[in-house]
Amino acid sequence: MLREIKLAALDLLRSAGAFGLIANSQWRRERLLILCYHGISLEDEHQWRPGLYMQAALLEQRLETLRAMHCSVLPLGEALTRLRSRDLPSRSVAITFDDGTHDFYKQAYPLLKKHNYPVTVYQTTYYTDHEIPIFNLTCSYMLWKRRGVRFSGAKELGLSEPLDLTTELGRHRIVRTLIERSERENLTGLQKNEIARRLADGLGIDYTAFTGKRLLQLMNAQEVAEVARNGVDVQLHSHRHRTPEDESLFRREITENRERIRALTGREASHFCYPSGVYRPEFFGWLKKDDVISATTCDAGLAGCDDNPFSLPRFVDTTGRSQTEFESWLSGVGSLVAVRKAASQTYIVPED
Numbered sequence: 009m010l011r012e013i014k015l016a017a018l019d020l021l022r023s024a025g026a027f028g029l030i031a032n033s034q035w036r037r038e039r040l041l042i043l044c045y046h047g048i049s050l051e052d053e054h055q056w057r058p059g060l061y062m063q064a065a066l067l068e069q070r071l072e073t074l075r076a077m078h079c080s081v082l083p084l085g086e087a088l089t090r091l092r093s094r095d096l097p098s099r100s101v102a103i104t105f106d107d108g109t110h111d112f113y114k115q116a117y118p119l120l121k122k123h124n125y126p127v128t129v130y131q132t133t134y135y136t137d138h139e140i141p142i143f144n145l146t147c148s149y150m151l152w153k154r155r156g157v158r159f160s161g162a163k164e165l166g167l168s169e170p171l172d173l174t175t176e177l178g179r180h181r182i183v184r185t186l187i188e189r190s191e192r193e194n195l196t197g198l199q200k201n202e203i204a205r206r207l208a209d210g211l212g213i214d215y216t217a218f219t220g221k222r223l224l225q226l227m228n229a230q231e232v233a234e235v236a237r238n239g240v241d242v243q244l245h246s247h248r249h250r251t252p253e254d255e256s257l258f259r260r261e262i263t264e265n266r267e268r269i270r271a272l273t274g275r276e277a278s279h280f281c282y283p284s285g286v287y288r289p290e291f292f293g294w295l296k297k298d299d300v301i302s303a304t305t306c307d308a309g310l311a312g313c314d315d316n317p318f319s320l321p322r323f324v325d326t327t328g329r330s331q332t333e334f335e336s337w338l339s340g341v342g343s344l345v346a347v348r349k350a351a352s353q354t355y356i357v358p359e360d
């Protein structure tokens with residue numbers, strides 16, 4: 009209900025000319041909109057997680073809107089420098105993609121190239137060395153694919169029956185159990201991949217065929233190197249997509265991630281994005297010690313010149329955002345009327 013009122017209000021503001029007014033204001037000129045994307049579907053991933061995936065056609069529509077609204081799309085590093093020195097062009101925007109997925113390479117990268125837009129990819133690197141799907145997402149996706157069927161072989165995986173595959177919450181509980189087990193037993197990525205394979209067998213899914221499609225996988229080493237050679241700005245997102253609360257473990261994530269990126273791209277990464285948008289104030293000092301110069305969150309907002317460089321807000325664009333909503337954020341109105349700005353601080357949230 010609240011959302012419907014908000015969307016109706018945005019439509020009214022747009023027809024009253026407020027979008028243009030704010031877009032041309034000094035207030036907007038002193039701010040940078042950092043767009044955040046995750047996956048672009050290879051198949052039906054946007055139906056499974058509309059908050060994480062969108063179709064390529066929708067991304068293309070967004071890129072056309074940037075052009076139609078005369079936005080200045082800048083490389084992230086340049087945009088942040090110019091933000092600090094109050095030297096931004098009008099309606100400035102930076103485009104970022106989290107994780108560095110194979111679908112970025114396959115779907116988003118050709119579109120960005122076609123439109124000639126600079127892009128930053130926050131690359132998590134553990135899986136770039138192992139061409140296997142991301143464990144927790146894969147379990148969740150396969151259970152969703154089989155949401156109407158009976159699941160056999162649960163006991164072997166340490167799951168207690170009855171299992172409910174029909175709701176998001178039921179499937180989430182199963183994924184949670186599998187994750188907790190793999191953490192308890194300190195399993196490697198390859199060992200977790202074997203659990204995913206057994207889950208696939210129990211669900212009647214051909215796991216070899218599934219992995220062959222590269223769904224829910226990151227870019228491999230060659231793909232990261234190729235996009236970097238062609239101008240994609242590859243930056244930090246932690247090696248294992250985690251931010252430990254212990255300083256030395258946290259900084260090890262940054263160091264390993266940076267070393268891997270250096271080996272793949274030949275460049276030094278110095279911008280960071282918090283995995284899953286989860287951050288704590290003590291991280292700021294740790295990042296600084298490691299010569300990181302900026303860090304982005306999933307909190308909603310436009311970045312201002314006096315904002316803390318280690319907690320920069322972004323606009324997380326998803327399948328669920330309407331065209332009016334997207335335009336409201338480009339103009340700046342979206343930020344002014346946003347109801348909830350802070351992102352959830354839990355790693356995995358079921359959708360019902």
Ligand SMILES: [Zn+2]
Nearest residue numbers: 106107283284
């Ligand atoms: Zn991420």
